Amino acid sequence: MPFKVRCKLVAFMGDPERFPCHFDYKIGDEFTYDGEKFEGKICNGLLKNMAPVLWNTIFYGSGDYERMVYMYSGLSARDPGMEKYDGVGFRPLKKAPVGADPKHLRSISADPPKSLIKRTRGFICDDTRTGAYFTCEPIALADGGDMKTHYNRAMSILEKIKKQPGMTVDEILGKFTRFEREEIYPPIYDVNVSLMLDEMATVNYIELRGERAYPKNPPA
Known part of the structure; x- marks a missing residue:
């Protein structure tokens, strides 16, 4: 979506x-x-x-930045003596080097993060x-161009959630007829409905609590 x-x-x-x-x-x-x-x-x-x-x-x-493991590794300095340990020759720094430009430290800190990084x-x-x-x-x-078809599908799902908050994916699918599920593009099934729910949650249209979807701030 x-x-x-x-x-x-x-x-x-x-x-x-x-x-x-x-x-x-x-x-x-x-x-x-x-x-x-x-x-x-x-x-x-x-x-x-x-x-x-x-x-x-x-x-x-x-998403995807949160999966970059180097962002969780802190700052480092070249140290050839450490090559036998890390294979390259670096050691971790406990704090930023003196005089380091703060702009160069925007993405990685010397302090280990306490949770996944959302950058x-x-x-x-x-x-x-x-x-x-x-x-x-x-x-x-997105609702422009050829993205309108997917937008319309997501909005049809959102309307079902607004009428009956707290449904699971299977329950949402059950609110559509076979024709509505299979003959309208894009057809909907458990995997892509799950993706649509995740993306509606990303932009705060809905809230996901476990496997159940609730309306939050749907578009007017």
């Missing part, structure tokens, strides 16, 4: 005081994509780095003098 995504300028990684942004971006500027069209200003300097991040967020949401995807413009950094996150289910 594709997502509508929002990209938002949250930081300049370069030096915008000495090298102002030629596109006149300001912190907080944003644009969205709904599966068919963009809304907002998009600088050409973003396009190369933006495309893969946008694509991944549209189809995968904000928003992002991309940076090609102008290293300015370095406009945008986050990219799902904000709704």
Whole structure:
């Protein structure tokens, strides 16, 4: 189930005081994509780095970073004497090196995280003098272009949940006739309904409690 995504300028990684942004971006500027069209200003300097991040967020949401094991490994320093232990030659650092730029420590801390890391995807413009950094996150289910078919399916499921909160996947499927389940594209069955529920929960349309779905903040 594709997502509508929002990209938002949250930081300049370069030096915008000495090298102002030629596109006149300001912190907080944003644009969205709904599966068919963009809304907002998009600088050409973003396009190369933006495309893969946008694509991944549209189809995968904000997940996958949490599975990168190196993010849970803390900071490190080269130490050839440790090669016999780790195979490469690094040792862990207990704290950040003196003088380290905080911008370089945004994604990995010296302190071990206490839970899975939820990190928003992002991309940076090609102008290293300015370095406009945008986050990219799902904000709704995409309803534009050919994504409308999947959106309509998800909304039909959401309507069933609103009428009878607390249903399981099997109970939701039981609310549709055989024709509605099998002859309307996309056909629905246990696996893809489970995926649709997960994605509706991601954008807060519903809340999942165990295997049961409850309405939360459905779209108007």
